[in-house]
Amino acid sequence: SQTIHQWPATLVQPVGSPLSLECTVEGTSNPNLYWYRQAAGRGLQLLFYSVGIGQISSEVPQNLSASRPQDRQFILSSKKLLLSDSGFYLCAWSRGRVNEKLFFGSGTQLSVL
Amino acid sequence: DAKTTQPTSMDCAEGRAANLPCNHSTISGNEYVYWYRQIHSQGPQYIIHGLKNNETNEMASLIITEDRKSSTLILPHATLRDTAVYYCIVRVGDNYGQNFVFGPGTRLSVLP
Numbered sequence: 001s002q003t004i005h006q007w008p009a010t011l012v013q014p015v016g017s018p019l020s021l022e023c024t025v026e027g028t029s030n031p032n033l034y035w036y037r038q039a040a041g042r043g044l045q046l047l048f049y050s051v052g053i054g055q056i057s058s059e060v061p062q063n064l065s066a067s068r069p070q071d072r073q074f075i076l077s078s079k080k081l082l083l084s085d086s087g088f089y090l091c092a093w094s095r096g097r098v099n100e101k102l103f104f105g106s107g108t109q110l111s112v113l
Numbered sequence: 114d115a116k117t118t119q120p121t122s123m124d125c126a127e128g129r130a131a132n133l134p135c136n137h138s139t140i141s142g143n144e145y146v147y148w149y150r151q152i153h154s155q156g157p158q159y160i161i162h163g164l165k166n167n168e169t170n171e172m173a174s175l176i177i178t179e180d181r182k183s184s185t186l187i188l189p190h191a192t193l194r195d196t197a198v199y200y201c202i203v204r205v206g207d208n209y210g211q212n213f214v215f216g217p218g219t220r221l222s223v224l225p
Contacts, residue, residue: 006156036215042217043200043215043216043217043218044157044215046213046214090156090157092156101147101159101162102149102157102159102213103159104156104157104158106155106156107154107155107156
């Protein structure tokens with residue numbers, strides 16, 4: 001069966017510090033991978049998605065970047081965090097086929113202070 | 114993708130059916146209706162999806178009107194663990210997930 005791992009679960013970082021959140025998927029190959037962010041009390045905002053190694057599409061220009069160094073690994077990064085980067089970050093995957101569902105990780109609660 | 118509108122919040126008594134409505138009046142013929150739910154501080158969980166026929170699985174039933182402009186998610190016997198935010202999404206059934214657009218959803222509270 002397929003599983004998605006996302007870590008850490010919680011993170012407190014000072015403004016201006018770097019960020020690296022990692023997500024890995026097991027039990028499948030060539031998944032589509034996604035990073036979403038959820039501000040407190042809000043819906044989910046798609047940040048990045050990837051359909052293959054080294055292929056990243058950005059939905060929202062901002063202080064963050066994403067990379068996919070391996071088929072089942074997706075990394076969200078920032079060189080200098082802003083207060084507005086605080087939120088709940090979710091990694092998700094889907095099979096690259098028609099009408100497939102999204103499967104989410106457990107999320108990372110990021111607080112930038 | 115078509116936009117959806119859902120009530121902000123709903124209450125349901127434990128053991129009763131929870132009926133969550135969703136309006137998607139501008140839905141296109143090739144757009145599916147998906148339902149997800151999110152329990153506090155967890156990732157969203159897939160519930161069910163459909164195109165035009167009613168669907169049922171072990172979690173819920175999805176009723177889509179004949180004109181497809183609205184749908185209802187039915188949890189037949191709600192439990193306290195069903196308290197969550199429920200998202201209705203319409204999207205084209207292609208092989209990319211970038212058009213899963215999550216709105217604010219409906220906050221369902223199941224009351225003892």
